[in-house]
Amino acid sequence: MSVTLEASYLVKPMEPTQRGRVPLSEWDQTGTINHVSIIYFYGPSKHFDLSPNYTNIASTLKDSLSRVLVPFYPLAGRLHWIKNGRLELDCNAMGAQFVEAQSSLRLEDLGDSSSSSGYHSLVPSVDYTLPFHELPLVLVQLTKFKCGGISISIAISHALADGTSALHFTSEWARLSRGEPLQTVPFIDKKVFRAGEPPLAPLTKCRVYSEFDDLPLLLDQTKRTEERKKKTKVAILKLSKVQVETLRKTANESHRPRNGRGYTRYESVTGHVWRSACKARGHKEDQPTALCVCVDSRDRLEPPLPKEYFGNTVIDVVASSLVGDLVSKPLGYASSRIREAIERVNDEYVRSGIEFLKNQEDLSRFQDLHGIGSEIKEPLYGDPNLSVVSWLTLPIYGIDFGWGKELHMNPGPYDFDGDCVLLPGPDGDGSLLLALCLQEVHMDAFNKHFYEDIE
CATH class of the missing domain: 3.30.559.10 (Chloramphenicol acetyltransferase-like domain)
Structure with missing residues (x-):
C-alpha cells in the first residue's frame, strides 16, 4: 500500500x-x-x-x-x-x-x-x-x-x-x-x-505455574527455528449467528459442562478453532498441543477491581491436550479443556502468581517482545499451538471522534503463526469474526475444516 x-x-x-x-x-x-x-x-x-x-x-x-x-x-x-x-x-x-x-x-x-x-x-x-x-x-x-x-x-x-x-x-x-x-x-x-513491593513468601512456598513453561514443540523438533521461517497468511473468517449457535449446541450436547453452566460462545467457538487447526496442520495423534487463553481477572479478584482500573489485569492460562483426543472426541471435550483453564483464574491464583513472579531473579523469559532490540523474540504460539484472544466483550465499535461512527474496524497487523482474535460482528446480529494468522500451507485446509465441520 x-x-x-x-x-x-x-x-x-x-x-x-x-x-x-x-x-x-x-x-x-x-x-x-x-x-x-x-x-x-x-x-x-x-x-x-x-x-x-x-x-x-x-x-x-x-x-x-x-x-x-x-x-x-x-x-x-x-x-x-x-x-x-x-x-x-x-x-x-x-x-x-x-x-x-x-x-x-x-x-x-x-x-x-x-x-x-x-x-x-x-x-x-x-x-x-x-x-x-x-x-x-x-x-x-x-x-x-x-x-x-x-x-x-x-x-x-x-x-x-x-x-x-x-x-x-x-x-x-x-x-x-x-x-x-x-x-x-x-x-x-x-x-x-502490590506493585514495587517485595515478595511476601519465598519461591519454595509459591504454587507451581505450568503456564510459564515452554509450549509444546512438534514431535520431530527440538527448537522452533525452522517454524519461524515459514511464510504465514492472515484472514478474517465470519461465523453467522446460526453457525455460532450450532457450535454452542454441539459443544453442550456432546460433553456435559461441569456445574451445569453451559459452554460460552468463546469456549465453544474457540474449541472448534483449536480442533480445526490441529486437523489442518495434520498432526499425529500423540502430538501435544496447547491453547493460550487470556482471562480478565477484574471481576475474579476479592474484592473485584474497579471497572475503570487502568493497567493489565489479563492473565494468560494454557489449555492442553493430545491432538488425538482433541480431534477424535466431540467438540465439547475441547470446550471442557478451555473451561478448566479459565476456571483456574481466581483471587488466590492471581495473587499467588504475583508472589511467584516477584521471586523470579529475572522476568525476561516471561516477556513477549515482538522484536524489541536486535534479537526477535515473538511469542511463537504457532504450530502445534494457538492463542485465541477474545474481544467479544470489548467496546470496539462505535468510536465517534465527531464525524460519525467508523465504516469498519480492523485489528492491527498480526503476523505470527497461531495468533487469533475472536470479535463480535460489526452489525450486532450475533455473528462473530475470527481474525487469524496461520502458516500459508495450512490456511486452505483450516478454512475447509472450519466451515464443513460445523455441519
Whole structure:
C-alpha cells in the first residue's frame, strides 16, 4: 500500500500532571509488552476539511489527545528498564506521537478488510532498535485517502494497558474530540497488585505455574527455528449467528459442562478453532498441543477491581491436550479443556502468581517482545499451538471522534503463526469474526475444516 508520511508531532498533556517514577505490577511486565494496535476507517464527511492538509481534523485530534492525556497521564510517560528484566514507568509528560500520512488509494481499494496483511503502512511504526526509554507509549497515525476518507490507527504499549484499558482511553479521547466531557476517570493505582513491593513468601512456598513453561514443540523438533521461517497468511473468517449457535449446541450436547453452566460462545467457538487447526496442520495423534487463553481477572479478584482500573489485569492460562483426543472426541471435550483453564483464574491464583513472579531473579523469559532490540523474540504460539484472544466483550465499535461512527474496524497487523482474535460482528446480529494468522500451507485446509465441520 502506497502511504506517504507528511508530518510527525509529539503531543503532550495540556495541563501539568503527576511526575516521577512509578513501579509497574508483575502483570504489566509479563506477557506482551510491545505496542498493540487497532485501526478505524471513516468515510468522507462534511465535517472534514477537504483541503490537502486536512487542517481541521488533524487539529481536532491533536487538541483532544492533549486533553485526554491529562487524566491518562501514564500514557504520556516513558518506560525504563531497571534491572533483571523489570520495567518502571517514568511519568515525565513526554507525550504521544501523532503522525499525519497520505495514501494514493481510495477506501474502496482496500477491499472487504478480510485481511490485515496490507495494513502495516497504516499503523504508526515503532522503532524498537531505539533505547526503550525513548519510545512513546501511544502512537497515532492519521492517514488521508484519495476519496476523502481517513483511517485512524492507535498503537498503545501493552505494558501500560490491556484491551479494556486501551479502549477506555480510546473511547474517552473520542468523547473529548466530539466536544463532550470526560465520562469515566481512570483508576490509576498499582498498589492493588502490590506493585514495587517485595515478595511476601519465598519461591519454595509459591504454587507451581505450568503456564510459564515452554509450549509444546512438534514431535520431530527440538527448537522452533525452522517454524519461524515459514511464510504465514492472515484472514478474517465470519461465523453467522446460526453457525455460532450450532457450535454452542454441539459443544453442550456432546460433553456435559461441569456445574451445569453451559459452554460460552468463546469456549465453544474457540474449541472448534483449536480442533480445526490441529486437523489442518495434520498432526499425529500423540502430538501435544496447547491453547493460550487470556482471562480478565477484574471481576475474579476479592474484592473485584474497579471497572475503570487502568493497567493489565489479563492473565494468560494454557489449555492442553493430545491432538488425538482433541480431534477424535466431540467438540465439547475441547470446550471442557478451555473451561478448566479459565476456571483456574481466581483471587488466590492471581495473587499467588504475583508472589511467584516477584521471586523470579529475572522476568525476561516471561516477556513477549515482538522484536524489541536486535534479537526477535515473538511469542511463537504457532504450530502445534494457538492463542485465541477474545474481544467479544470489548467496546470496539462505535468510536465517534465527531464525524460519525467508523465504516469498519480492523485489528492491527498480526503476523505470527497461531495468533487469533475472536470479535463480535460489526452489525450486532450475533455473528462473530475470527481474525487469524496461520502458516500459508495450512490456511486452505483450516478454512475447509472450519466451515464443513460445523455441519
